[in-house]
Amino acid sequence: MEFSDRLYEAIAKKQSRLVVGLDPHIDLLPPAMLQGIDRNNRAQVAEIVRTFCLGIVEATHDLVAAVKPQVAFFERLGPEGFRVLEDVVAAARACNLLTISDCKRGDIGSTAAAYAEYHLGSSAPSASGLRGLGADCMTLNAYLGEDSLAPFSRLLREGRGFFLLAKSSNKGSADLQDRMLQHGEQSIPVYWAVAQLAQKLADNHGLGQCGYSSVGIVVGATFPVEGEQLRAAFPRLLFLVPGIGAQGASGADIRGCFDQNGFGAVANASRSVLFAFRENSGISWQSAARNAATSIRNQLNAAVLQT
Amino acid sequence: MEFSDRLYEAIAKKQSRLVVGLDPHIDLLPPAMLQGIDRNNRAQVAEIVRTFCLGIVEATHDLVAAVKPQVAFFERLGPEGFRVLEDVVAAARACNLLTISDCKRGDIGSTAAAYAEYHLGSSAPSASGLRGLGADCMTLNAYLGEDSLAPFSRLLREGRGFFLLAKSSNKGSADLQDRMLQHGEQSIPVYWAVAQLAQKLADNHGLGQCGYSSVGIVVGATFPVEGEQLRAAFPRLLFLVPGIGAQGASGADIRGCFDQNGFGAVANASRSVLFAFRENSGISWQSAARNAATSIRNQLNAAVLQT
Numbered sequence: 001m002e003f004s005d006r007l008y009e010a011i012a013k014k015q016s017r018l019v020v021g022l023d024p025h026i027d028l029l030p031p032a033m034l035q036g037i038d039r040n041n042r043a044q045v046a047e048i049v050r051t052f053c054l055g056i057v058e059a060t061h062d063l064v065a066a067v068k069p070q071v072a073f074f075e076r077l078g079p080e081g082f083r084v085l086e087d088v089v090a091a092a093r094a095c096n097l098l099t100i101s102d103c104k105r106g107d108i109g110s111t112a113a114a115y116a117e118y119h120l121g122s123s124a125p126s127a128s129g130l131r132g133l134g135a136d137c138m139t140l141n142a143y144l145g146e147d148s149l150a151p152f153s154r155l156l157r158e159g160r161g162f163f164l165l166a167k168s169s170n171k172g173s174a175d176l177q178d179r180m181l182q183h184g185e186q187s188i189p190v191y192w193a194v195a196q197l198a199q200k201l202a203d204n205h206g207l208g209q210c211g212y213s214s215v216g217i218v219v220g221a222t223f224p225v226e227g228e229q230l231r232a233a234f235p236r237l238l239f240l241v242p243g244i245g246a247q248g249a250s251g252a253d254i255r256g257c258f259d260q261n262g263f264g265a266v267a268n269a270s271r272s273v274l275f276a277f278r279e280n281s282g283i284s285w286q287s288a289a290r291n292a293a294t295s296i297r298n299q300l301n302a303a304v305l306q307t
Numbered sequence: 308m309e310f311s312d313r314l315y316e317a318i319a320k321k322q323s324r325l326v327v328g329l330d331p332h333i334d335l336l337p338p339a340m341l342q343g344i345d346r347n348n349r350a351q352v353a354e355i356v357r358t359f360c361l362g363i364v365e366a367t368h369d370l371v372a373a374v375k376p377q378v379a380f381f382e383r384l385g386p387e388g389f390r391v392l393e394d395v396v397a398a399a400r401a402c403n404l405l406t407i408s409d410c411k412r413g414d415i416g417s418t419a420a421a422y423a424e425y426h427l428g429s430s431a432p433s434a435s436g437l438r439g440l441g442a443d444c445m446t447l448n449a450y451l452g453e454d455s456l457a458p459f460s461r462l463l464r465e466g467r468g469f470f471l472l473a474k475s476s477n478k479g480s481a482d483l484q485d486r487m488l489q490h491g492e493q494s495i496p497v498y499w500a501v502a503q504l505a506q507k508l509a510d511n512h513g514l515g516q517c518g519y520s521s522v523g524i525v526v527g528a529t530f531p532v533e534g535e536q537l538r539a540a541f542p543r544l545l546f547l548v549p550g551i552g553a554q555g556a557s558g559a560d561i562r563g564c565f566d567q568n569g570f571g572a573v574a575n576a577s578r579s580v581l582f583a584f585r586e587n588s589g590i591s592w593q594s595a596a597r598n599a600a601t602s603i604r605n606q607l608n609a610a611v612l613q614t
Contacts, residue, residue, distance in 0.1 A: 026437075040432070041437075045437065072412075073418070075425050076421040076425045077437070078439075079393070081389075082382075082385050082388075083385075083386040086385060104448075108479070109477065110332055111379040114382065115382065118379075125347070128347070142483065143484065145478075145482035168455075170415040170454055172452025173451060176450055179489070179500060182487045182488075182494060187489060190486070197482065
């Protein structure tokens with residue numbers, strides 16, 4: 001089944017356009033959890049990260065369309081961190097949650113193939129190949145060009161998906177992404193050329209039954225005008241929209257990333273869900289995360305579905 | 308001590324401009340090594356990869372300026388692979404070899420900081436922080452802009468370095484990197500704008516005593532004209548030049564990446580050293596790698612130092 005159709009189904013069934021980003025910043029974890037552990041000991045920290053991420057999955061899985069582990073925070077913990085990442089992805093999949101490995105990889109040839117096989121490869125030990133992380137989808141950096149994306153495109157047929165970084169949510173995204181490229185008689189920003197590349201890959205593969213491709217782009221919620229323009233020009237690409245909540249964008253800011261039926265995009269919140277306990281004394285960190293996820297889900301639906 | 312000065316010293320002492328890329332393609336490892344192991348078992352494959360990479364370090368360390376582990380091949384093996392990566396970097400450093408983590412990471416804010424702290428952070432367990440991989444240098448993707456590079460720039464003072472991907476060695480590098488940007492009244496390719504960004508970071512930090520910055524760029528050996536133009540325009544940036552050997556470029560192709568004194572760049576060979584045994588029956592894989600490294604080192608010196 002196409003990744004885009006699986007995402008569509010999850011959105012419809014859960015009535016949620018929210019993706020929870022699993023960004024376990026060690027400094028922001030619940031203080032009680034950190035008590036008594038040696039914060040310079042990777043194995044000890046990794047166990048806390050595991051407990052925390054599994055707790056977030058447990059508290060939010062029925063409220064969110066997908067979870068998006070931010071690989072950097074796991075990689076920070078070396079082998080112990082990758083072990084936890086694999087366990088968290090497995091736990092999410094066991095709850096029927098879609099998983100997006102946010103690793104922004106990009107390389108060439110057999111190197112790109114190794115990244116594709118690891119992140120999107122089946123996590124089940126098998127006779128047919130080395131097991132991988134088993135994510136449903138991943139984020140990619142397209143700077144190395146179309147041939148660098150071929151190993152990922154090949155996995156579209158196996159129900160996997162990917163989002164190319166087009167316009168990121170940070171201020172510095174202007175430095176290269178907003179620069180204007182010569183394009184025939186016109187000019188287009190660099191991020192637009194990345195969206196065109198995604199469109200080309202989408203055309204090569206075809207669409208899901210939902211009308212969307214399993215190839216998508218990342219468009220920061222902090223740039224609502226760009227999001228709306230991209231939505232209009234690329235009506236068959238899925239958008240992954242980071243930057244709501246802690247990064248400052250609101251539900252209204254991302255409305256333009258969705259189509260008229262309220263589909264075509266998912267919005268990611270990380271810190272505003274994970275660390276909601278910091279603003280809410282008297283309830284557990286899991287309850288705080290659940291309340292925050294409910295609230296953001298409802299805000300997104302209200303913003304996207306308003307007529 | 309500045310990374311650029313450490314690299315200069317290694318080049319001068321070993322009379323070598325060669326970097327050996329540690330790209331352990333499982334399918335290309337010595338058949339005798341693979342015999343009797345279950346190639347779908349990650350732990351078993353990881354042990355073979357460890358033996359092979361340590362053997363390459365042992366066979367070539369006095370002939371090369373640095374080693375460059377290609378992280379994707381280790382990541383392919385999950386936690387077991389990162390364990391091996393850390394051991395290989397530690398072994399290289401124990402031979403006084405400089406190490407370049409070829410991971411092409413790029414992300415924003417605290418996520419970028421996590422990548423910086425892991426790859427360039429000290430591998431010694433300490434009371435001052437979680438241990439990292441302990442590489443001297445790493446490769447980065449600058450698509451997310453200047454602010455995304457700040458956590459890496461901060462580590463320049465601690466003797467670390469990095470190379471921004473400017474012009475990669477693959478054909479697809481034309482797709483985005485060669486597109487022409489409006490730049491005042493002129494136009495420049497996208498890869499040139501990345502080199503300008505590297506120059507800006509180099510200016511902010513200052514130069515090593517060797518006259519080069521510890522900020523560099525990646526320039527594919529397969530594009531000799533572009534390499535020569537970049538060398539002339541950015542005389543204080545170090546170049547990491549992949550693509551010699553198996554990717555088809557020769558010593559003569561990379562001459563333009565070096566300065567008049569034969570400094571300012573290092574060239575990477577991976578498969579032509581690692582898998583030299585495939586073309587040389589009758590000698591061990593380590594001897595074949597050593598012979599190949601000697602030969603490529605000499606070819607590079609001849610090409611770069613000819614008058």
